[in-house]
Amino acid sequence: MSSDPLSELLTALRCLPGVGARSSQRMALHLLERDREGGRRLAEALARAMSEIRRCRQCRNFTAEELCHVCASTRRDRSRLCVVESPADVLAIEQATAYDGLYFVLLGRLSPLDGIGPDDLGLDLLSRRLDQESFEEMVIATNTTVEGEATAQYLVEMAGRRGIRVSRLAQGVPLGGELEHTDRSTLAHAFSARQVVSG
Amino acid sequence: MRVTACTGWVLHRRPWRESSLLVELFTTEHGRIGAVARGARSARSAWRGLAEPFQPLELGWVRRGELATLNALEPVGQRLTLAGRSLWCGLYVNELLMRLLPRDDPAPLLYDHYQVTLTALTSSQDQAAVMRRFEWHLLTELGVMPQLDREAESAQPLVPDQLYRLDPEAGPRSCDKPAAGTFPGRIFLMADQAKATDPVERRQLRDLMRLLIEHQLDGTTLQTPKLFRSWK
Numbered sequence: 001m002s003s004d005p006l007s008e009l010l011t012a013l014r015c016l017p018g019v020g021a022r023s024s025q026r027m028a029l030h031l032l033e034r035d036r037e038g039g040r041r042l043a044e045a046l047a048r049a050m051s052e053i054r055r056c057r058q059c060r061n062f063t064a065e066e067l068c069h070v071c072a073s074t075r076r077d078r079s080r081l082c083v084v085e086s087p088a089d090v091l092a093i094e095q096a097t098a099y100d101g102l103y104f105v106l107l108g109r110l111s112p113l114d115g116i117g118p119d120d121l122g123l124d125l126l127s128r129r130l131d132q133e134s135f136e137e138m139v140i141a142t143n144t145t146v147e148g149e150a151t152a153q154y155l156v157e158m159a160g161r162r163g164i165r166v167s168r169l170a171q172g173v174p175l176g177g178e179l180e181h182t183d184r185s186t187l188a189h190a191f192s193a194r195q196v197v198s199g
Numbered sequence: 200m201r202v203t204a205c206t207g208w209v210l211h212r213r214p215w216r217e218s219s220l221l222v223e224l225f226t227t228e229h230g231r232i233g234a235v236a237r238g239a240r241s242a243r244s245a246w247r248g249l250a251e252p253f254q255p256l257e258l259g260w261v262r263r264g265e266l267a268t269l270n271a272l273e274p275v276g277q278r279l280t281l282a283g284r285s286l287w288c289g290l291y292v293n294e295l296l297m298r299l300l301p302r303d304d305p306a307p308l309l310y311d312h313y314q315v316t317l318t319a320l321t322s323s324q325d326q327a328a329v330m331r332r333f334e335w336h337l338l339t340e341l342g343v344m345p346q347l348d349r350e351a352e353s354a355q356p357l358v359p360d361q362l363y364r365l366d367p368e369a370g371p372r373s374c375d376k377p378a379a380g381t382f383p384g385r386i387f388l389m390a391d392q393a394k395a396t397d398p399v400e401r402r403q404l405r406d407l408m409r410l411l412i413e414h415q416l417d418g419t420t421l422q423t424p425k426l427f428r429s430w431k
Contacts, residue, residue, distance in 0.1 A: 017217060018217050110426065112290060112294060112422035112423040112425070112426045113211050113290070113293070113294055113297060113422060113423075114213070115422055117422070117425075117426050117429070118426070118429060144248075145248075145251060146251055146252045146253065146286070146290070149286055150286055150287060150290060153282075153283055153284070153286055153287065156283075183248065183249075184274060184277070185248070185254070185274070185277065185278045188277055188278075
């Protein structure tokens with residue numbers, strides 16, 4: 001007995017974040033009633049992305065090539081390496097900053113209680129890169145959660161053993177933010193890490 | 200059941216559904232409980248970034264089934280600054296509680312020891328001694344700590360320089376040959392205070408406590424120390 005294609009589509013759509021029974025129904029009916037062409041394009045794009053996109057051999061970011069465009073570029077500063085938790089973090093840094101070094105994407109964070117260890121984050125690959133390439137600085141841009149901090153500590157020890165300078169993103173009051181409405185932990189952190197501006 | 204203004208700590212949390220968190224809490228009056236923090240991960244949530252370990256909290260919840268639903272979550276004071284290895288020690292302590300302390304079993308004394316331990320980690324240089332003391336309190340409060348200052352069979356006080364084999368249920372037993380799981384009497388005698396200063400004795404005390412803890416784990420291993428050992 002073959003299952004009904006409509007109900008199969010409804011179930012399949014629900015793998016998307018934020019899509020429950022109602023949204024999947026709305027999406028499926030929209031494509032069937034109004035935009036069959038869009039639906040076909042979506043199906044092809046999905047099939048192609050799922051079969052062609054893999055992880056960059058050097059930084060573990062998503063790419064359709066052997067190397068991602070950052071790792072393959074000849075214009076990047078190869079003495080600096082920024083370690084982030086997810087591909088979304090790479091995009092955010094690329095869009096917001098003038099950073100022109102390389103990346104390493106962990107695709108997660110160390111979390112012993114969830115059984116996520118160094119091998120799950122490709123830290124064996126990272127340590128090979130630290131040995132083989134000549135990095136002068138590692139920029140740690142993991143999240144400021146407890147696991148992000150624990151991961152940062154692990155990275156500090158990895159880089160420190162090899163005499164590589166380590167920096168960590170600053171934490172503080174958001175631009176355009178009012179002190180009164182800044183959450184207490186951030187404010188406390190910003191206060192203790194204040195910078196001398198004169199004298 | 201409705202609970203208001205109960206202080207507690209987050210031991211661990213996992214993403215749940217689209218924007219919520221499943222949190223394991225260690226609270227003053229209710230011990231360890233599991234709870235849902237609805238919407239805590241969404242960008243606009245006032246709880247965002249608050250349901251983190253090492254942040255003292257005041258909590259409120261309603262509960263019908265196994266899981267509570269949080270309806271109040273307020274920071275009381277600063278998140279503790281655990282840096283470097285102290286952070287890993289904090290994660291180890293949390294893992295011990297997650298693995299050994301059953302849910303819904305109030306443990307006010309252990310709660311106090313937990314707070315003392317975390318506070319000590321923010322300042323102490325001797326993290327190992329802090330860990331040994333917490334392990335001792337944990338096993339004692341759980342009621343699974345055998346008497347360590349007397350020989351199990353004869354009930355005679357231990358002789359500091361004599362060798363004993365640890366029986367994790369009954370306590371030290373006389374033995375003649377050194378082997379795995381044997382320690383000098385003085386190691387058993389210093390377990391409650393964790394006062395070891397000599398590096399060999401510190402290691403032996405660590406191994407003694409590890410055997411006692413592993414006995415409670417039914418053959419599974421603790422992940423934090425395993426990870427910690429792997430990076431040396």
